[in-house]
Amino acid sequence: MLDPAGALYWPAARLLAVADLHLEKGSAFAPKGMLLPPWDSRATLDRLALLLRRWTPQIVIALGDSFHDAGGPARLPAADAARLAAIAANHRLVWISGNHDPAPPVGLGDGSCDLFADVFTDVFSLGPLRFRHAAVPGAAAGEISGHLHPKAAVRAPAGTVRRPCFVADARRVLLPAFGAYTGGLEVTDPAIACLFPRGGRVFLLGQERLFSFPLSGAPRHRA
């Protein structure tokens, strides 16, 4: 089941998966001289908390790139670190490594707490599904991944709407990035398109539901 907030929920397993939280992406720019509003981790965790209340999952999977960089865990504000630790304490947390965070996070916040995830891994399998950070071309059916931050542009009669989206076919699902400062990659980009050689569907995130379109896009309205 795809949640319009950008998460995947599997009721039979009571499993919630989110991708690419990119926590502390904002603060990663500070040494470069860009002092972005410092609430992106809070905003991301607020949205995650909403989902945890909605679905009350047993298993929570973070599909990699959960921290934007290796310094992210240490920069996480203490309050946010405590919330993350609470999620780990109350759920079976599966922490999948990503290209931005290949190692498990240590010394959250001021270092006073660590993240006690139940599983640190590259690939997590359950039933027919395999959860990993980046999709592998030619992987067997049942692959759930993030990494690519898919988004799509749809032309409606009244204008164009761009939103993050899921991309799915019978073999795999790509999750949109969940982080507050994470941008997106157009689904028409070869990096995404090559994963769906036989087409597929995109599901754009909405306030209350998803909007589904064939991967080859919306109707063209010519000026």
Added chain:
Amino acid sequence: MPELPALFSAWFAARGWTPRPHQLAMLAAARAGESALLIAPTGGGKTLAGFLPSLIGLAAAPRPGLHTLYVSPLKALATDIARNLLAPVQELGLPVTIETRSGDTPANRRARQRAAPPHILLTTPESLALLLSWPGAEALFGALEAVVVDEVHALAGGKRGDQLALGLARLGVLAPALRRVGLSATVAHPDALAAYVGASRIVRAPPGAAPEVALQLPAGRLSWSGHMGLDAAPEVMARIRAAGMTIVFVNTRAQAELMFQALWKLNDPTLPIALHHGSLEVAQRRRVEAAMAAGRLRAVVATSSLDLGIDWGGVDQVIQVGAPKGVSRLMQRLGRANHRMDEPSRAVLVPANRFEVLECEAALQGVAAGALDGDPPRPGGLDVLAQHLLGRACAGPFLPDEAFAEVRRAAPYAALPREEFDAVLDFVATGGYALAAYARHHKLFHDSEGRMHVRSARIAAQYRMNVGTIVEAPLIKVRLAGQGRSRRGPGPVLGEIEEYFVSMLRPGDSFLFAGRTLRFLRLRETVVEAAEGSGKDPLIPAYEGGRLPLSTNLADRVRALLADPARWGAFPAPVAEWLRLQRTCSRLPGDRDLLVETFPRGGRWYLVAYCFEGRNAHQTLGMLVTKRMQRAGFAPLGFVATDYVLGVWSAAQPTDVAALFAQDMLGDDLEAWMAESSLLKRSFRTVAVIAGLIERHRPGAEKSRRQVTVNTDLVYDVLRRYQPDHVLLRATRADAASGLIDLGRLAGMLERVKGKVVHMALSRVSPLAVPVLLEIGRESVRGAATEDDMLAEAEALIAEATAAADPPPPPVRTRERAGGTPPAALGAAPRQGRLFPP
């Protein structure tokens, strides 16, 4: 009147010239040490008037060091002025050095200019800001005697003008005896402009000969709607043939492309005709300008890219296709023809539809009456102030009290409250967030005496890479792909189009650009590759903010013209007939009231309000009125906003119409809408870039412009949620209120029509309402709909279309579903015929 030194009078006499009175008046002001604003029409010897005192001063007392600084809005103008100044300097044998400086100046020359400056330096506001940010600025400018600001009317009132005003204030501190000279075209508020320059004297040149302007209608039917004016292409072509050199001005880049194509099809004798707009490759634009100057062209189709600029001399006529939108803008364009003030410029206005006939006629009368538009001065942007303060720190440490006093000397910031200044300074230093963060990364820190220092050389380098207040939507270069075997290498770059437009293109799509029909091949890294090609219905790149709204002054004139049938004699017969019919079937919009018509048509109800407040204000009004109609149960379905009217359609009949336009709509509804509006996000992007929250350029990372930064929409959402009173959000709202949302104008109208809403409940569409009905489907129509509604509609449309065209989906291989309940989406199999192309 002061006497010219003998050398100079001899020079004038040798050329058969006599100094003009305003040139001498400017000299008198300079001798008295006074700053002055010169208001003169094009061709009035303005430049010489500005420089004459400096040349005379340098001739009398030669000295090393920077003597006069010239600032103009265009690099090209600076280069041209340098050329024009060199002539008298050489002929007079003056020991005066003249150089230009802009972003194009090679780095070694720029460095040398700082160490050993010329006597006269010609530059742009951005380059001035950069010069001021170097630690040596005090030495460089300490002996500066004069600063000449050209085309000051084009700078004041905008963000570039704010930046320049702050730079001038800084110069005033570095060189206390500095004399300021403003050169301007005729303006509506000369006193405000004089205050901007800091001039104590206004010198006026006699107005030039009155322009001769005619109206040209297309042969045959006069269009009811549309803005492109392509119907009149044969008449435009005939006029091009009959004249030596013509500039055809249009209002948007898209219109320029279309008009160029339309003219080219009619161009049997293949006259040399060129295209000029702001998205074309700079080198290409320079070639067109050079060809114009050399008299090798018969016509140029241009946008505002040619509004300002160098004197090409031989332009014989100007043709304005589409409504001029403002009297001042029209005068500026008329002035491009015949750049000599004693000869009338010849011009032709070509309205694209009936309403534009009204607007053109009103503009003609405005030109005749010399009634210019002009908004009263507005407070300077806080984003620009932020950029300036960082630059100030890059030049050397400063005390906030001193900087505040200095900033207040700039006219746009004369009333800046200290709290606001402090908030901006705090933003620059720390980000200005309520949550303490980034302590180790503050951009500015203060020492024990309270002086602000920039934290590192890297921050200063970054500042210098990002100086400027012109923020464009992300652009992508368009390159012609090499063709055939003989041309292996990449083809020429044609110009840039918006990334947004590129994302809509698919391989094989054709689009109009740079006067050609191109076929989109691929996006390779950050370059669009395209081939020459043809195609039916090519797409036309659209650009943000391409269209200026109708000016308040011109709108008033249109209203007055409509309300006074005695003045309709000037209109062509079909237009006068159209207005008479309107008077019979409904009524005419009054001078001071607000006419609102409602009528049923095709199972819907239409509401048309004749506000004449410009597209931006109407767009905002549309959002607010539909919201109210929704609450009142009228079930609005959508609206369209033109420069003249707002049209709304709904499922139910709107009643109590006056209440829909009550002033109190500018309360909670407005707040709620503004919070979500994409217009605010667009404004925020500009503010964030200018203020330095987001960088445009990174040292050493110039390669991919698309990837450099964070998405400002996301930053906006987070900031609005966690610190809605942040200084950048205040700056964003102020910008949008005077720009894209045009709140000032909307509020003014609601106030004006209070108690004067005239509702005509008609049984059918009125003559005046026909054009707006035709705009529906042509203009982008915004419903009361949210983006979600738009997505739902698109989804339903596709479902409908594919259900009819596609075979049923192939059976899903059930084996994949075994062993668990997969997410529902996995079951949604791809449909044949809609597959992604392999």
